[in-house]
Amino acid sequence: MSHALRRYAIGCGVLAGILAAGVAAQTPQVYRYVDGDGRVVYSDKVPPPGAKDVEVKKLGTNVIDSQPSLNTQMAQERYPVTLYTFACGDVCRNAEALLNRRGVPFQTINVSTPEGGERLTRLTGEMQAPVLQVGDKLIAKGFNETVWQSLLNEAGYPKTPPPRRAQPVRPTNEAAKADTPKPASKQVPGAGYPVN
Secondary structure, three states: OOHHHHHHHHHHHHHHHHHHHHHHHHOOEEEEEEOOOOOEEEEOOOOOOOOEEEEEEEOOOOOOOOOOOHHHHHHHHHOOEEEEEOOOOHHHHHHHHHHHHHOOOEEEEEOOOHHHHHHHHHHHOOOEEOEEEEOOOEEEEOOOHHHHHHHHHHHOOOOOOOOOOOOOOOOOHHHHHHHOOOOOOOOOOOOOEEOO
């Protein structure tokens, strides 16, 4: 092997060692062991010499991402969303589902309470819900998905929520049956329902 080739091989070995050390330094480690008193200990420090059943656990990244995206945060600051609703059946459930599908943070006002009804009357002059308020000036009376989507787009809300990094827990068969949405009834676009 020539001298230059040998130096190249040594250089590659050193570089591989540095890269491996960098990767190892980025992946946090936790040690699990049983101490002298029989207690199970988890620590990021190397176990003492008398430790038993030593295991090295490598931690991955945190998969819980509860913060909305930057675009959602910016839209929420400029155009907070309020849903005026009550138990009006499929129409109100579909209205809320639209906001949830898009990942839009929103405040819900129950208009069947005296305070909620008063707020709705001050806003629209009527007692019909659901009503979507986006910021101070964008208001849609009655649920019309096209109109609501347009208001949310205009305010800058993303069309879809950010992707989840963790797989959701699948419900049991009984829970899945209870959560299965019923098919939506036919609606007149933009129709609001009077609050009883």
